[in-house]
Amino acid sequence: MITMLNLFYASGTSAMAPHILLQASGLPFTIEKVNLDQKTWANGDYNRINEKSYVPTLQTSPNTYLTECAVILEVIDSLADNQYAFNYGTDAYWQLRTWVNYIATELHKNFISPFRKGNWLPNTDESKQLVWQRVAPRLKFVEAHFAGPWLLGQKFTFADPYLFVMTNWMKRLDYPLAQFPKLAIFDAQMRQLQSVSEVLQIEGAPHSLTDK
Ligand SMILES: N[C@@H](CCC(=O)N[C@@H](CS)C(=O)NCC(=O)O)C(=O)O
Known part of the structure; x- marks a missing residue:
């Protein structure tokens, strides 16, 4: 309990x-x-x-x-x-679960440097480049399928704060967020939320x- x-x-x-x-x-x-x-x-x-x-x-x-x-x-x-999900068992619910799994396994884990012990962001130019090669195509996929204004459309779901961690990391690592216009708008929109600030x-x- x-x-x-x-x-x-x-x-x-x-x-x-x-x-x-x-x-x-x-x-x-x-x-x-x-x-x-x-x-x-x-x-x-x-x-x-x-x-x-x-x-x-x-x-x-x-x-x-x-x-x-x-x-x-x-x-x-x-x-x-x-309030941050769709009704259990609906198509929209499974879409949400699919996205959250994608963020966790395809984005989050690929942001991790293979050269550091533990789960850490890259810290050298070489590892930053390697991580970029891995995350860029996956970010491109998110950009192509981003519904807007939130990842899954009109509803702010629990996938959105997780995706924000990724766009925040892009900024921290100086990755070109501007090349992903929908993600760049999403990142700015997230920062407007009281909870985020x-x-x-x-x-x-x-x-x-x-x-x-
Ligand atoms: N599979 C875990 C991974 C969590 C993870 O990677 N955490 C990182 C920060 S983003 C961490 O604590 N790294 C420190 C370490 O591994 O030493 C999850 O999805 O929560």
Whole structure:
């Protein structure tokens, strides 16, 4: 049973997606900042919270810790009366699930540098280039199928904050967002949302791209 919502995050990471959704939803929640370099948090060893050793983690009871961004997003949506999804089992619902899976497996994971230990964004010109070769065709696919004004059309869904993490990373890595006009508009539109500007302010400077 869900008795609490406590999000373990690090600034500017994929944890920003559930953070935005929680902030938008008005659900009561708390946050715990994780030091990913040291794998620590305010109360010690973060690996005892999540043995996968990454963020996000959503604590939903004193002894329950949920992991995997896509699942955490859906859990938050379910607690927010499914206002960020389509009715379960409809074509639109499966489309949403397909997109979230695509973002998680084709985009999120391909933004990770193969040369760094753990799941980290690229930090050298060479790894940035390699990652770009992988993500560019996938971003092109998103651009081609982006419904607008949100990824799946008129409804803001839990796929949108996750996609925003990707456009935010494009900016951080100096990838050419302007070559993807729909994504560039989407990114600007997301930044207009109160929940997004609040989360950007709360999280502050993103975790550095430098080596651990
Ligand atoms: N499969 C996980 C991946 C999460 C992930 O890649 N987290 C990154 C930040 S975006 C992280 O914590 N990296 C630190 C590390 O792996 O050491 C998910 O979908 O939530």
